[in-house]
Amino acid sequence: MSRIQDKFRKLRANKQKALISYIVAGYPNEQGTISSVRGLVKGGTDIIELGLPFSDPLADGPVIQNASFEALKKGMSFNKFIKIVRRIRKETDIPLVLMTYSNLLYHRGYNKFLSAIKDAGIDGLILPDMAIDEAKEFLLEARKNNLDTIFLISPNTLPERIKKIADASSGFLYLVSVFGTTGVQRKFEDYTLHAIKAAKNIVSGKIPLAVGFGVSSPEQVKFIIQNGADAIIVGSAFLRLIEKTPQPKIEEKIRSFASDLKKATIYNKK
Amino acid sequence: MKIGYPKNGKFGEFGGRYIPETLVPAVEELEEAYLKYKNDPGFKKELEYYLTQYAGRPTPLYYAKNLTESIGGAKIYLKREDLLHGGAHKINNTLGQALLAKRMKKKRIIAETGAGQHGVATAMACAALGLQSEVYMGYKDTQRQKLNVFRMKLLGSQVHEVKEGTQTLKDAINEAIRDWITNVKTTYYLLGSAVGPHPYPVMVRDFQSVIGKEIQEQMKKLRKKSPDAVVACVGGGSNAIGTFYPLIDEDTEMFGIEAGGLGIKTEHHSATLAAGSKGILHGMLTYLLQDKEGQILDTHSIAAGLDYPGVGPEHSYLKDSKRVRYETVSDKEAVQAFITLAKYEGIIPALESSHAVAHAIKKAKKMSKNETIVITLSGRGDKDVEVVQRYLDKNVKNSR
Numbered sequence: 001m002s003r004i005q006d007k008f009r010k011l012r013a014n015k016q017k018a019l020i021s022y023i024v025a026g027y028p029n030e031q032g033t034i035s036s037v038r039g040l041v042k043g044g045t046d047i048i049e050l051g052l053p054f055s056d057p058l059a060d061g062p063v064i065q066n067a068s069f070e071a072l073k074k075g076m077s078f079n080k081f082i083k084i085v086r087r088i089r090k091e092t093d094i095p096l097v098l099m100t101y102s103n104l105l106y107h108r109g110y111n112k113f114l115s116a117i118k119d120a121g122i123d124g125l126i127l128p129d130m131a132i133d134e135a136k137e138f139l140l141e142a143r144k145n146n147l148d149t150i151f152l153i154s155p156n157t158l159p160e161r162i163k164k165i166a167d168a169s170s171g172f173l174y175l176v177s178v179f180g181t182t183g184v185q186r187k188f189e190d191y192t193l194h195a196i197k198a199a200k201n202i203v204s205g206k207i208p209l210a211v212g213f214g215v216s217s218p219e220q221v222k223f224i225i226q227n228g229a230d231a232i233i234v235g236s237a238f239l240r241l242i243e244k245t246p247q248p249k250i251e252e253k254i255r256s257f258a259s260d261l262k263k264a265t266i267y268n269k270k
Numbered sequence: 271m272k273i274g275y276p277k278n279g280k281f282g283e284f285g286g287r288y289i290p291e292t293l294v295p296a297v298e299e300l301e302e303a304y305l306k307y308k309n310d311p312g313f314k315k316e317l318e319y320y321l322t323q324y325a326g327r328p329t330p331l332y333y334a335k336n337l338t339e340s341i342g343g344a345k346i347y348l349k350r351e352d353l354l355h356g357g358a359h360k361i362n363n364t365l366g367q368a369l370l371a372k373r374m375k376k377k378r379i380i381a382e383t384g385a386g387q388h389g390v391a392t393a394m395a396c397a398a399l400g401l402q403s404e405v406y407m408g409y410k411d412t413q414r415q416k417l418n419v420f421r422m423k424l425l426g427s428q429v430h431e432v433k434e435g436t437q438t439l440k441d442a443i444n445e446a447i448r449d450w451i452t453n454v455k456t457t458y459y460l461l462g463s464a465v466g467p468h469p470y471p472v473m474v475r476d477f478q479s480v481i482g483k484e485i486q487e488q489m490k491k492l493r494k495k496s497p498d499a500v501v502a503c504v505g506g507g508s509n510a511i512g513t514f515y516p517l518i519d520e521d522t523e524m525f526g527i528e529a530g531g532l533g534i535k536t537e538h539h540s541a542t543l544a545a546g547s548k549g550i551l552h553g554m555l556t557y558l559l560q561d562k563e564g565q566i567l568d569t570h571s572i573a574a575g576l577d578y579p580g581v582g583p584e585h586s587y588l589k590d591s592k593r594v595r596y597e598t599v600s601d602k603e604a605v606q607a608f609i610t611l612a613k614y615e616g617i618i619p620a621l622e623s624s625h626a627v628a629h630a631i632k633k634a635k636k637m638s639k640n641e642t643i644v645i646t647l648s649g650r651g652d653k654d655v656e657v658v659q660r661y662l663d664k665n666v667k668n669s670r
Contacts, residue, residue, distance in 0.1 A: 056440065058448060069435070102288050102550045103564045104563065106548070106550050107547070129290060153291055157291055161294070176291065179292060179451065180451060
């Protein structure tokens with residue numbers, strides 16, 4: 001069983017939901033990433049998503065775009081990413097998911113890329129531009145390397161296709177909550193809640209359902225969890241916090257915010 | 271060799287649909303609509319009407335007598351897409367797609383533009399058909415193509431300056447895709463080149479194929495056979511694929527000309543096929559200019575319309591299958607050709623098209639007088655006179 005699957009099993013046993021937190025590797029720099037990870041772990045994050053920056057992140061809004069460009073400007077690379085993952089693995093056993101864009105895998109070669117990240121300690125991948133229809137080789141190589149493949153579904157994905165995507169997914173299924181790119185959303189509309197319900201019905205407990213894009217506050221976390229999600233993904237809100245926090249204070253600020261979000265995932269169903 | 275409607279959107283290994291899941295229903299809806307209407311008599315008739323009455327088709331195949339005689343090789347013909355309404359071949363595609371968008375009941379149209387020609391052609395088609403249009407354009411491009419920005423606004427389009435990334439065409443496409451993801455239910459994305467996820471590359475090719483079809487008919491009338499060679503410039507490659515596709519099974523040599531910029535051994539060019547490697551960008555697998563990590567590179571060309579790190583997937587296929595030869599022409603050679611055509615024929619070509627002119631001049635010299643070579647003059651150069659003037663001022667100063 002993978003670290004991700006094991007984590008969800010344990011959470012289920014304790015009747016808990018998961019907080020998944022996203023940060024960009026190399027932003028604001030290598031040490032800043034390590035500090036952020038420490039804060040996330042101390043704050044109670046269940047799974048960490050590490051972004052490997054790409055020059056053309058077309059599913060991302062301004063906050064993640066900016067963090068990606070800054071990290072690349074400072075020389076973020078695949079080898080540096082591997083180095084960061086190894087440093088994290090020395091400190092914690094928390095499940096680590098890599099999020100990036102397909103070209104970085106295709107260019108290096110699927111197997112070469114995947115075996116290297118597995119060896120460093122990554123547990124699964126999210127590729128927002130890898131539609132299931134093009135994923136044959138990626139899936140094959142990911143299976144060979146025992147990596148979880150986390151695909152995305154959207155509020156406009158048809159039931160038949162949700163089934164197909166869920167079948168190809170392992171670890172968890174990622175529901176994009178809104179029509180839009182990553183970033184801060186003020187209020188969720190009804191279609192998001194319908195999408196959560198519909199997806200839950202279709203996957204019927206076979207794989208945890210995580211909801212992300214536009215989730216930034218404890219109130220929103222609570223709302224989404226109450227409406228049936230097994231996990232909540234928060235990204236841009238962490239990056240905005242990192243952006244405005246002096247480096248020595250990053251760990252504490254991140255810990256405190258993660259802790260607020262984690263608390264919001266815990267509630268008792270009547 | 272000829273790939274009709276590509277199965278699974280693939281030209282060999284190239285093309286496909288590497289897109290966020292939110293866009294999958296949108297491209298499926300688009301494909302369904304395109305397949306429904308592409309052979310529909312009513313649709314074809316309406317498109318034909320707008321192409322002839324509004325855009326000015328067919329365009330002449332002009333014998334460039336003075337240029338031919340000055341070179342002393344093959345007979346050079348110019349396919350005059352520069353005479354179309356708006357001054358470029360782009361209108362062939364925007365009319366087709368805007369008519370399709372109307373049938374799909376989409377009221378809001380978005381587009382990206384590099385040099386501004388596709389933005390202008392989109393704004394025109396939308397104005398003519400009563401659609402609302404918004405155009406994304408890299409900030410750097412808005413600065414070097416100010417005239418086109420004003421034209422788009424005049425034609426009723428809203429222009430969004432893109433200040434992310436390299437602030438050129440690639441970033442304008444990223445922003446247009448982000449807008450599309452956000453407004454997917456109401457919005458039609460009118461892509462301007464033969465790039466992007468399936469079905470865009472095949473659809474844009476089909477709408478632009480009117481260029482090659484006319485060349486073939488006109489040449490057969492003149493010479494009783496297809497041309498011996500055709501030359502077109504390649505950025506994303508829409509005028510080139512429109513020129514090549516109908517002639518693929520003919521005995522015609524084909525040349526796609528990319529922007530060599532300051533030289534393909536430097537970092538300042540846009541020669542994707544000549545110097546790139548395979549990768550995934552903007553929804554397609556194709557040749558790209560990328561670094562050893564797979565990050566997309568900053569490109570350069572004096573012609574904003576060629577300044578793009580990718581290329582249409584069918585061109586990648588035609589390169590690997592060796593049916594088309596892809597060559598490069600530098601900024602300097604393009605400017606020389608710009609001046610040459612103006613001087614000999616009284617025609618100012620777009621800087622993009624000037625790349626094709628430059629190569630054709632070299633090629634014609636090596637051909638016999640009985641042979642024919644056709645240059646697709648994809649656009650007119652009024653938009654470029656300032657850029658050329660600045661280029662000449664700078665280079666004359668430097669050489670002093």
